[in-house]
Amino acid sequence: MADRSAVAVSLPPHRMVRRSFMRRLLERRSTVALLMCSPLFLLIAGLVVYPAFYALYLAMLNRRMTQFVGLxxxxxxxxxxxxxxxxxxxxxxxxxxxxxxxxxxxxxxxxxxxxxxxxxxxxxxxxxxxxxxxxxxxxxxxxxxxxxxxxxxxxxxxxxxxxxxxxxxxxxxxxxxxxxxxxxxxxxxxxxxxxxxxxxxxxxxxxxxxxxxxxxxxxxxxxxxxxxxxxxxxxxxxxxxxxxxxxxxxxxxxxxxxxxxxxxxxxxxxxxxxxxxxxxxxxxxxxxxxxxxxxxxxxxxxxxxxxxxxxxx
Amino acid sequence: MSGAAATAGVLVPARRHASLHRQRAWALWGSYAALGVFVIMFLVPPFYMVMTSLKSPAEISGQAGNPWFVHHPTLQNFIDLFMMRDFRGFFLNSAMITTVTVSVSMVISVLAAFGLARMGFKGSQTLATGVFLTYLIPNSLLFIPLFQIIGALGLINNVRALALIYPTLAVPFCTWIMMGISARSPASWMKRH
Structure with a gap:
């Protein structure tokens, strides 16, 4: 921890500001946790939630899937x-x-x-x-x-x-x-x-x-x-x-x-x-x-x- | 509490103790007998599968004698199977799909479970409930839209489609189990050094 901040001090000032912002964002637990969960959410959204709604849509089409027929x-x-x-x-x-x-x-x-x-x-x-x-x-x-x-x-x-x-x-x-x-x-x-x-x-x-x-x-x-x-x-x-x-x-x-x-x-x-x-x-x-x-x-x-x-x- | 129970045990008269002992022995042997019956019933289909796999085609089509036992055991079926080019391909497919599914779902679910269970952020409880809900959605509810989606991706009759579908079915369950494990592991493991 200590030697890492020493490295940061030796960097040009604008880079230091940006890096510390990124680091603060990354150090926030919620950001990291969300990043860790994102593959799961992508998978569920793409292959569970979307198909579920797609099924609802499909169920309301006619046989050739050209017309909307409701229920x-x-x-x-x-x-x-x-x-x-x-x-x-x-x-x-x-x-x-x-x-x-x-x-x-x-x-x-x-x-x-x-x-x-x-x-x-x-x-x-x-x-x-x-x-x-x-x-x-x-x-x-x-x-x-x-x-x-x-x-x-x-x-x-x-x-x-x-x-x-x-x-x-x-x-x-x-x-x-x-x-x-x-x-x-x-x-x-x-x-x-x-x-x-x-x-x-x-x-x-x-x-x-x-x-x-x-x-x-x-x-x-x-x-x-x-x-x-x-x-x-x-x-x-x-x-x-x-x-x-x-x-x-x-x-x-x-x-x-x-x-x-x-x-x-x-x-x-x-x-x-x-x-x-x-x-x-x-x-x-x-x-x-x-x-x-x-x-x-x-x-x-x-x-x-x-x-x-x-x-x- | 356990000390009190122990002294109570000492105070019980010897005769009562003996009858309790006999009762326990009966319960024990009765349980073994009943469990044995269950085990036999449970193992009937696998037993029959093993027996059938050792029969020659002639013996099966002959339809004579007791079907429960093999009269002329042979390993020819297994030899033929491993000599089959197709079967080796199928076996390889299974092995590959299993490897991909297990590794993909482990990576996704371990990461997500740790994030949801240990790093509690706003709404993580709701998201955990959501994961559990998707675990409750049976796959037969989804196979028709998934069939369409796989078709749109051009993966019908392609092994790679399975590498996409199987993790989807496995991940919510794995995450749910892993969340229990990471919630129980001691917090001191996570202390920063």
């Missing part, structure tokens, strides 16, 4: 039976997957916290396998398992004397298969979140509850659940967003079939917008997700900020 695309979609099915299927897929994932994750986290922490590592590693394999590849594995002609599952069913099931060829079994794959993939994430939350519950609370005569279930509902409520709600809402917008599973497992009875928003938008080339209609399909996601995001954000406040207090 006609949305009205057209809502009149189609296929699209109504898509809405139903997306909600069914997201809600039932998330409920199951949350329940199984909760059970797994409790099982995990029962065993000594030294042994938890290996079990946690094994249970995280579904979450680590790229979803597109593991869905392909599931697709083989469901394969109708030489299906591994049907082999087991036949061995038990039950007739083969056309897993992915009929609407309801196919929908259940989608949910199964999603639950298989996502339960580990819930387990990890809940396990971390369970570790933060002070042991004294359980001791106090035990002294008051609380049983296992009472401890769970009056100590554990209230203490980790925030983590539960943030995880569930976040997972709802991700599951709602899921693309890979449906695309690889059924590609929307049979007869569009397993399409969800993302796959339908892809089919309409990119495969059939009706980009405005595809953009409107994907924008239908937005209001629901915005509501979920609002609640996630409220919980996150509240948790932040609790932590600082």
């Amino acid at each position: 006609d695309n949305f009205a057209f979609l809502l009149k189609r039976d296929t699209f109504r099915l898509v809405i139903f299927q997306s909600c069914l897929f997201a809600v039932s997957s998330v409920v199951l994932k949350s329940f199984l994750g909760f059970v797994l986290a409790h099982l995990m916290s029962n065993i000594p922490s030294g042994r938890q590592r290996i079990w946690r590693g094994l249970l995280l396998v579904p979450w680590v394999i790229p979803l597109a590849l593991s869905t392909l594995g599931w697709w083989w398992l469901f394969d109708p002609s030489y299906s591994a599952f049907n082999y087991l069913l036949n061995a038990l004397g039950i007739a083969s099931v056309p897993w992915l060829g009929v609407a309801w079994p196919a929908r259940l298969c989608m949910i199964t794959v999603n639950v298989w993939f996502g339960t580990s994430f819930f387990m990890i979140m809940y396990l971390a939350a369970l570790k933060s519950v002070p042991e004294q609370l359980y001791e106090a509850a035990a002294i008051d005569g609380a049983g296992t279930f009472q401890k769970m509902f009056y100590v554990t659940v209230p203490m980790i409520r925030n983590v539960i709600s943030v995880t569930v809402l976040y997972s709802l967003i991700v599951t709602f917008a899921n693309f890979d599973i449906v695309r690889i497992l059924t590609n929307g079939g049979p007869e569009s009875k397993t399409h969800v928003f993302a796959t339908y938008a892809f089919q309409v917008g990119i495969q059939s080339g009706d980009i405005p209609l595809g953009a409107s399909v994907s924008l239908f997700m937005f209001p629901l996601l915005a509501v979920f995001a609002y609640f996630v954000l409220r919980n996150v900020t509240r948790r932040g406040k609790e932590m600082t207090v």
Whole structure:
């Protein structure tokens, strides 16, 4: 610091003034911080915010993208039976997957916290396998398992004397298969979140509850659940967003079939917008997700900020 | 507090202690058993993928016998795969895209996270919330406009498009995680020398 100012003194006066101004600007923390953040802002502005508004604009064009048609695309979609099915299927897929994932994750986290922490590592590693394999590849594995002609599952069913099931060829079994794959993939994430939350519950609370005569279930509902409520709600809402917008599973497992009875928003938008080339209609399909996601995001954000406040207090 | 708990533990009668011990042992073994069931269920698809990868095409198309086990294991599939020119190209593509994505998103997110979490300037809180919000935007909401943008840039069917798209999807998440880490690291590390 000291020798640097000595160098500055030896410079001509006008340069010194300019340099010190630049230096003062650079030494201000906010300037440096803004500079450090600028690549992020550029990226988000260019490839998230701009596309989002561009999607809105696209959704209001006609098929050839030559004319502005207002909300006609949305009205057209809502009149189609296929699209109504898509809405139903997306909600069914997201809600039932998330409920199951949350329940199984909760059970797994409790099982995990029962065993000594030294042994938890290996079990946690094994249970995280579904979450680590790229979803597109593991869905392909599931697709083989469901394969109708030489299906591994049907082999087991036949061995038990039950007739083969056309897993992915009929609407309801196919929908259940989608949910199964999603639950298989996502339960580990819930387990990890809940396990971390369970570790933060002070042991004294359980001791106090035990002294008051609380049983296992009472401890769970009056100590554990209230203490980790925030983590539960943030995880569930976040997972709802991700599951709602899921693309890979449906695309690889059924590609929307049979007869569009397993399409969800993302796959339908892809089919309409990119495969059939009706980009405005595809953009409107994907924008239908937005209001629901915005509501979920609002609640996630409220919980996150509240948790932040609790932590600082 | 922990001292009080320890003395309470000493005062518990021995019989009660034994029954508690037995209860714990049951809970422990029950947990292991249940976890084992879950692990088996979770590992079914990867197991089946490994089994299938060891089968010869003839065995798969023969459709005879138990599909869960491989009767004549062979590594021919893997050998064929590595001999394929295309596959080597695909592998190289994956490796290159991964390297580019990881390095670009790490640079962007570490810088931004440090700026947002440690150098708190006016509005940094709002911006952090904004980053979190973009993390909540699923990519399937954006792929149609991004398809148009990539098309306008002339990058359709080009590997380089992925080097643009993947960091976009990864950066908000990385920044969010890194913000937690830089907010927790001790302030004394940042003191000027």
